[in-house]
Amino acid sequence: MSRIAYVNGRYTPLAQARVHIEDRGYQFADGVYEVVEVFQGALIDEQRHLDRLARSLRELRIAAPLGDGALRIVLREIIARNKLRDGFVYLQVTRGVARRDHFFPDPPPRPSLVVTARLNDPAKIEAKAAHGIGVTSMPDLRWKRPDIKTINLIANVLAKQAAKEQGSSEAWLIGDDGMITEGGSSNAWIITPDGTLVTHPVNNGILSGVTRATLMTLIGSLGLRVEERRFSLAEAHAAREAFVTSATSLVTPVVSIDGSPVGDGKPGPVASRLRERFHVIAPRTR
Numbered sequence: 195m196s197r198i199a200y201v202n203g204r205y206t207p208l209a210q211a212r213v214h215i216e217d218r219g220y221q222f223a224d225g226v227y228e229v230v231e232v233f234q235g236a237l238i239d240e241q242r243h244l245d246r247l248a249r250s251l252r253e254l255r256i257a258a259p260l261g262d263g264a265l266r267i268v269l270r271e272i273i274a275r276n277k278l279r280d281g282f283v284y285l286q287v288t289r290g291v292a293r294r295d296h297f298f299p300d301p302p303p304r305p306s307l308v309v310t311a312r313l314n315d316p317a318k319i320e321a322k323a324a325h326g327i328g329v330t331s332m333p334d335l336r337w338k339r340p341d342i343k344t345i346n347l348i349a350n351v352l353a354k355q356a357a358k359e360q361g362s363s364e365a366w367l368i369g370d371d372g373m374i375t376e377g378g379s380s381n382a383w384i385i386t387p388d389g390t391l392v393t394h395p396v397n398n399g400i401l402s403g404v405t406r407a408t409l410m411t412l413i414g415s416l417g418l419r420v421e422e423r424r425f426s427l428a429e430a431h432a433a434r435e436a437f438v439t440s441a442t443s444l445v446t447p448v449v450s451i452d453g454s455p456v457g458d459g460k461p462g463p464v465a466s467r468l469r470e471r472f473h474v475i476a477p478r479t480r
């Protein structure tokens with residue numbers, strides 16, 4: 195089946211989908227994106243993703259390409275046209291097409307909107323989570339506003355590639371203060387020896403993960419103790435469990451950090467339970 199993309203008002207076969215070479219996304223990474231999970235044909239946490247998209251656009255002073263209602267229709271149309279049951283929709287907005295110049299184009303061009311779908315194999319993803327993943331620490335070389343979900347991901351790309359070359363699936367980024375901020379494409383969590391879940395507070399230093407936010411409600415309902423504070427690599431090494439969260443990985447146990455096992459080197463019971471429960475509580479919309 196050929197995949198269908200939405201590009202600036204048109205649904206088109208992916209192979210023929212095009213944007214202009216003077217799109218500011220292409221030239222300056224002047225744009226933002228979202229990745230929304232589709233599970234059993236439903237969007238997971240759609241509202242939080244749309245809210246974060248609106249915030250990212252506001253921070254960059256890019257106009258919304260469509261109202262939320264129209265955007266919801268495009269997401270559903272992309273799911274239907276791609277017969278997507280399990281996978282993700284990817285949504286990208288850039289400032290639009292203009293002659294290359296750093297200043298914002300005046301008058302502002304129409305923002306470019308692209309939406310694509312990706313199918314995944316739930317069995318393969320579950321198998322990876324059942325194994326757990328390794329992470330490798332890397333300096334956090336990103337700009338100082340990673341709270342904005344911009345398409346400028348080069349520092350994340352380089353950190354994740356270096357982690358991969360060391361046999362890991364994810365990079366854990368270390369800020370200038372020596373504390374872990376987050377993963378290259380996920381939020382980072384540890385569980386201390388006394389059973390407290392710890393993750394970096396929401397501020398300009400991390401992306402405020404949608405999965406992280408939904409997990410907080412699950413953690414509350416299970417009566418688990420959680421602290422939003424920074425933690426060091428040394429504390430992570432001493433943790434009982436560790437895991438990452440993102441729309442694409444949900445809750446995935448971390449079984450090693452820089453080659454040293456976390457706890458007994460197997461996926462921990464708390465992380466595994468949070469993963470099992472996640473889809474039970476996460477908001478679904480069709």
Ligand SMILES: Cc1ncc(COP(=O)(O)O)c(C=O)c1O
Nearest residue numbers: 379380381401403404405440441
């Ligand atoms: C740097 C970074 N942090 C955290 C996350 C997790 O965010 P979410 O749970 O909204 O997918 C992502 C997801 O892409 C990310 O790229």
